[in-house]
Amino acid sequence: LHQTVVHIAGAEDGWFRYVVTHELSGWGEADYQAGDYPKLIDVKKLLSDVHAHVEAMFIQDPDAKMAEPVKLPWGPTITIGEVVWHILEHEIHHRGEVYLMLGLMGIEAPDV
Numbered sequence: 001l002h003q004t005v006v007h008i009a010g011a012e013d014g015w016f017r018y019v020v021t022h023e024l025s026g027w028g029e030a031d032y033q034a035g036d037y038p039k040l041i042d043v044k045k046l047l048s049d050v051h052a053h054v055e056a057m058f059i060q061d062p063d064a065k066m067a068e069p070v071k072l073p074w075g076p077t078i079t080i081g082e083v084v085w086h087i088l089e090h091e092i093h094h095r096g097e098v099y100l101m102l103g104l105m106g107i108e109a110p111d112v
């Protein structure tokens with residue numbers, strides 16, 4: 001569960017800071033590991049820091065930003081908006097896993 005939540009942050013960071021802005025040299029730099037974020041407050045800060053970075057990209061003219069093209073490292077060109085939708089879908093997918101894991105441990109998942 002811990003690693004799944006850290007992976008949510010890593011995927012968001014990798015998509016934006018590697019694929020979109022090239023601030024990172026590859027996926028590996030965003031392959032965050034739960035052991036490096038041992039406490040809940042550390043995981044929350046990672047998620048918050050990654051998301052704040054993405055939000056900052058959209059402060060000025062978000063519609064234009066969403067329409068900007070992004071050439072993917074494996075060839076095709078898509079828009080930043082499509083990256084945003086992919087990251088949303090990815091997070092929903094893994095949040096579903098987290099909720100399932102909580103349920104299997106007998107812990108009531110919080111409301112969305």
Ligand code: NI
Pocket residue numbers: 007011090094
């Ligand atoms: Ni994933």
